[in-house]
Amino acid sequence: MRSSMPRRWTKANNALVLALIVAGRAALATDGPAPADTPRPADEAARVAAVTAPATSFDAAEAYEVNAGGAGTYVAPRPETAFMHPPANITAAGDLDFISGQALFEKIWVAAPTATQASDGLGPHYNARACVLCHVNNGRGHPPAGPDDRSNALVMHIAVPGPAPDEMAAVEGWLANLPDPIYGRQVQTFATIGLDAEARLRVTWEEAAATLGDGSVVSLRRPTYSLDDLAQGPLAAETMRSPRVAPQMIGLGLLEAIPADEILAREDPDDRDGDGISGRANIVWSDEYAQPMLGRFGWKAGHATVRHQSATAFANDIGISTPVHPAGWGDCTGAQAACRAAPHGDGDARVFEADAETLDLTTFYAANLAVPARRDVNDAQVLAGKRLFYDSGCIACHTPKHVTARIADRPESSFQLIWPYTDLLLHDMGPGLADGYSEGLANGREYRTPPLWGIGLTRAVSGETSFLHDGRARTLLEAILWHGGEAQAARDRVAAMAAADRDALIRFLESL
Numbered sequence: 001m002r003s004s005m006p007r008r009w010t011k012a013n014n015a016l017v018l019a020l021i022v023a024g025r026a027a028l029a030t031d032g033p034a035p036a037d038t039p040r041p042a043d044e045a046a047r048v049a050a051v052t053a054p055a056t057s058f059d060a061a062e063a064y065e066v067n068a069g070g071a072g073t074y075v076a077p078r079p080e081t082a083f084m085h086p087p088a089n090i091t092a093a094g095d096l097d098f099i100s101g102q103a104l105f106e107k108i109w110v111a112a113p114t115a116t117q118a119s120d121g122l123g124p125h126y127n128a129r130a131c132v133l134c135h136v137n138n139g140r141g142h143p144p145a146g147p148d149d150r151s152n153a154l155v156m157h158i159a160v161p162g163p164a165p166d167e168m169a170a171v172e173g174w175l176a177n178l179p180d181p182i183y184g185r186q187v188q189t190f191a192t193i194g195l196d197a198e199a200r201l202r203v204t205w206e207e208a209a210a211t212l213g214d215g216s217v218v219s220l221r222r223p224t225y226s227l228d229d230l231a232q233g234p235l236a237a238e239t240m241r242s243p244r245v246a247p248q249m250i251g252l253g254l255l256e257a258i259p260a261d262e263i264l265a266r267e268d269p270d271d272r273d274g275d276g277i278s279g280r281a282n283i284v285w286s287d288e289y290a291q292p293m294l295g296r297f298g299w300k301a302g303h304a305t306v307r308h309q310s311a312t313a314f315a316n317d318i319g320i321s322t323p324v325h326p327a328g329w330g331d332c333t334g335a336q337a338a339c340r341a342a343p344h345g346d347g348d349a350r351v352f353e354a355d356a357e358t359l360d361l362t363t364f365y366a367a368n369l370a371v372p373a374r375r376d377v378n379d380a381q382v383l384a385g386k387r388l389f390y391d392s393g394c395i396a397c398h399t400p401k402h403v404t405a406r407i408a409d410r411p412e413s414s415f416q417l418i419w420p421y422t423d424l425l426l427h428d429m430g431p432g433l434a435d436g437y438s439e440g441l442a443n444g445r446e447y448r449t450p451p452l453w454g455i456g457l458t459r460a461v462s463g464e465t466s467f468l469h470d471g472r473a474r475t476l477l478e479a480i481l482w483h484g485g486e487a488q489a490a491r492d493r494v495a496a497m498a499a500a501d502r503d504a505l506i507r508f509l510e511s512l
Contacts, residue, residue, distance in 0.1 A: 039261050040405070051417060052401040058387040061377035068453045068512070069251055069371025070404070070416025079460035082372040083138035083250050087412045090368065094412060101365025104358055105131045109318055111192040112345040121345025121353030123319035124195050125188035125332060128152040131362070134246040134317065138369055139461035141246030143223065143471040147202040154471065155317065156187040156201055156227065157242040157437065158235065171283050171292060175438040180239045182232050184331035186316040195338060199227040203243075210481050213496035218481060223472050232335065240444070242437035244299050245471040248461070250454050251420060252297065252306045253367030257404035257413040258424065260294045266399065266423050277396040277486050279425030282448065284440045287311075287324055296424050299469040300439040301448035307363040314362075320353045321346055328353065368412055371453050374419075376511045385508025388501055393490040397449045399423040421452035421512065430484020433468065445485060456510035476509050477502065 040048060055062055067073040072087025086098040108130045112120040128134050134141055134153045141153020159177035168174045179185045183198050191197045205221045212218065225243050227235070235241075264281055271278040282295035288308045295301035303309040311324035319330030321344070328344035329336075345353040354362070376382050389395065398421040407414045426446040436444035447469060455476070458465050465474055473479035483491040494505065 074370035087370040101361040124342040138249040142466035153246040196231040240437040300442040385504035392493040428485035
């Protein structure tokens with residue numbers, strides 16, 4: 001189908017994006033946080049290249065490896081709260097903003113009109129009443145356990161293919177996705193009083209056996225999704241669907257601070273080095289800055305900044321207007337007249353239901369959730385697993401180390417050696433994980449490499465383990481075995497390992 005077809009890519013796209021970043025530098029500097037855009041001086045670039053080179057010795061942990069989030073790394077007193085702290089290097093003023101942002105992240109929004117105007121404006125259609133209800137303890141969401149279960153943390157993104165807008169015409173291979181003409185960009189499964197929810201999202205599971213090289217068998221579960229009780233008839237025939245669980249929240253500001261040119265330099269769309277890996281950057285339209293930008297956030301790198309991602313979540317998940325998405329009715333389309341006519345919270349002193357200050361404080365909180373310290377970095381089994389992770393080729397996508405840019409007004413994120421284990425690029429993950437959903441330059445088989453830092457704390461933070469974009473994998477081994485496409489060779493190496501080696505590999509991942 002259209003969204004799953006491979007597309008030609010040229011370095012002209014890279015040059016275009018870098019030129020736009022340079023042209024927009026003044027705006028980025030004055031309008032708020034944005035991805036780092038200034039190339040490093042040559043001498044500094046050489047030092048960064050040396051310190052971020054892949055490890056070659058696995059007899060002991062590397063220098064500073066325990067500090068996964070650089071100087072801001074936080075040693076949490078309890079594992080279940082590991083994702084809920086500000087960075088250790090936050091300023092006093094920043095700490096106050098962090099606390100204010102946390103209160104807004106945890107705020108329960110209510111339907112308008114109410115006397116509590118600072119908290120009204122929910123919906124009219126929504127998936128959750130607060131950010132924290134999807135990101136419990138700032139961790140990963142999980143899918144429903146069965147067809148009658150409900151989960152705030154799993155949503156269905158929807159879109160129809162459309163022509164590229166004039167602003168993106170110069171980006172070769174860019175695929176526009178437009179809102180479904182009736183239901184918008186996301187199916188909202190709740191509604192305020194007097195309205196019907198758009199649909200009921202159900203999932204059923206089918207178990208399939210995967211046999212490993214030593215004869216042991218792992219059960220993989222494959223989901224089937226349905227949208228039942230659609231309030232205004234069926235989706236458009238060409239509507240693409242993408243089920244997505246809420247990702248963990250840590251380290252987002254650090255990822256935003258990785259220099260754009262260094263991310264782009266890792267692309268190898270034609271696999272010139274012959275390693276089977278052909279990652280490429282996504283380029284997305286930024287409503288925030290009115291220009292194309294490098295995508296970094298979301299399962300398909302569909303957002304350029306933490307602020308834009310936060311504003312989109314306000315609009316689509318909670319139905320809250322912001323300066324970035326000003327519609328008081330959230331994701332409702334013109335075909336949903338009752339939704340658009342329902343009361344909303346715009347029009348008071350705030351102007352928007354979440355005004356600029358609210359959005360900025362929420363963004364600051366989301367961007368500055370600290371990365372927890374690594375555990376057991378010098379354990380013999382962890383070190384053996386680290387060697388296997390490297391030898392299996394996993395670091396071809398899960399790049400271990402980066403150094404963030406120098407950013408004067410963002411001291412928490414400025415010039416830090418970080419260990420996120422991601423290249424922030426898109427990779428073809430094969431037919432098993434394909435959703436058929438295109439987003440910018442990402443086709444229906446492509447996903448951004450997710451960061452791995454904190455992954456070993458998933459059970460402690462979230463109460464269970466659900467991995468991959470739709471939460472189908474219940475264990476880290478299941479997640480690996482679902483890898484295909486560019487990751488097929490690495491997956492097969494893991495499947496062929498002796499049990500003791502697989503255990504060491506998993507122990508390494510659990511230390512992250």
